[in-house]
Amino acid sequence: MATIYEVSKLVGVSVATVSRVINGSTRVSDKTRQKVLSAMQALDYKPNPIAQSLATNRSDCVGVLVPEVHGPVFGAMLSGIEAELRDAGKFTIFATGHNLEAKEREAIQFLNTRNCDALIMHVEALADASIHRQAHNGPPILIMNRVVSGLEDRCISLDNEHGGYIATNMLLEMGHREIAYISGPLAWGDASDRLAGHRRALEEHDQKFDERLVIESNFHEVGGSEAMEELLRRELPFSAVVCANDEMAAGAMDTLRARGISIPDDISLVGFDNAPLSRYLYPKLSTVNYPITEMGRMAAHWVLENVYGQSGTAVQHVFKPSLVMRASAGRSPN
Amino acid sequence: MATIYEVSKLVGVSVATVSRVINGSTRVSDKTRQKVLSAMQALDYKPNPIAQSLATNRSDCVGVLVPEVHGPVFGAMLSGIEAELRDAGKFTIFATGHNLEAKEREAIQFLNTRNCDALIMHVEALADASIHRQAHNGPPILIMNRVVSGLEDRCISLDNEHGGYIATNMLLEMGHREIAYISGPLAWGDASDRLAGHRRALEEHDQKFDERLVIESNFHEVGGSEAMEELLRRELPFSAVVCANDEMAAGAMDTLRARGISIPDDISLVGFDNAPLSRYLYPKLSTVNYPITEMGRMAAHWVLENVYGQSGTAVQHVFKPSLVMRASAGRSPN
DNA sequence: CTGTTAGCGCATTCAA
């Protein structure tokens, strides 16, 4: 691999001059710039990014910490981040935290040792205090899908309350009155926000909120299945169910089918996330769209602007979910 | 950030000695090693990986090139790679090629500029010749899900022929005789290998292979749906269909359901990949398991052994798929 | 077992 020195020698200028044209400094005469450029081409010279990093103290790498690499949500998020960063010539390094505090902490250490210029992370287990500490010591960080107070301008999140609201609102407008709700773990902000939206929709339509129609589950398929069983066991009337994510909706659907209950004729079902699986279920699941890819792009965009000094459009910190109507929700049978 | 120099000064030794304990050289007395270690701790010293890279010409990064980051197959593959590499303290950088030759080529360039120690790639569009060139010029490469002749020891792939064989074989043993087949693009090796396996199974059971029962499609859901329509239009008798991937099976299932054809009572359906969606379909899809996560781990394992000199178990280059029985396939109605 | 020293490839003062 040719070095900057060989280029300089070939042209008969100093390495400083070559460095200047590499970095696009204007303080080089057009003539020498041309000579240098053609010499670089002739030698097939590429700047060594490692050496550049050592000299500039930048690595052109941004670290991304996610619970898992696979799965609909994080895969899509990574996809958005990678696309945006790559267009800007930056590298994406990732690590997984598995929603475990120890793992998340360790992953951050791991990424730190790589001298990342910025960190984009979705962490569940890490406490706000730890995030604050990281924000003040390490490289700039961006927090996904979570709002940490005091760091709002570093957070990119979904308006989960609104998502819960539009799901239930749609059912109400279709004539449903008794609407059950299968929630995620309420200790998590997104789960409780979604439920709050559900509740607000009911109130706005003068429907009283019945706690017995709410089951707290775990965001997993089996949990959704069990929650639906529990719901049926309570023998309360309801004609529709909102599930706080698509996976639980899939489980709920299984239970209903096993009981011979028809969707949407007997019971309407709505999910949340608009994950790929929602289209594969039968009937296809009505759900709330989670624009996670765009959110990933936006995170990368923030980094590009605030860390690499590129100019661009304003960053959107809170995204609004929208409704995706499919076959699993219909008018109330009443 | 403390440097190696400050550590050496604090202990009263040379930087070389500190470097030696960092790199675990035995040629350091226990006493000084201890002193150095505690000084490192006191100063919270971490070696600067960039500087190490510059000095050693290694980056501790391995580049991964996939068509897409999301999606069941590549997400799972990345997951396996990342897990294995991270345990070894290596970093994973990824880029996407979108199955387009220009993009794939560009992605390789991109990863090359980062001085990756190795490249793991799944490329569709790039010709064998280009891969050979890359293999001989750049860092060591590993090719996923494809067998490039002359580079077999650098390839990790699935025995697709066997997969096609066991799918059809299972149906034959369940009494099916007329078995249709919805294939992927036959220009791709995996698609044609799967079909070859199907054919072999038929022959071993003395069933003649009828070309009219084979439709070449595109591995996508809509393609599967259309292929099934075409199959029905031909009005040939068949009691089972093998689809060369799960997505096409999902599309085929849609078509069958729209026609009121019952699965598996009227027609049995088998997919390929064992993607998450196969469990969400109704009825749940019988399919052929593609151990892609393990294959990713194996690729990382190869890199660890052959590039970073770690010792370990032998590398498995060809993986055998296995059958996953679920509800979509049953005994022949005849 | 330890220290000295010369790079690794580049960016960036400071002079000219």
Next chain:
DNA sequence: TTGAATGCGCTAACAG
């Protein structure tokens, strides 16, 4: 506008 010199933090001969 250009060049010479210095340093980024570390490794790896070579010498002792």
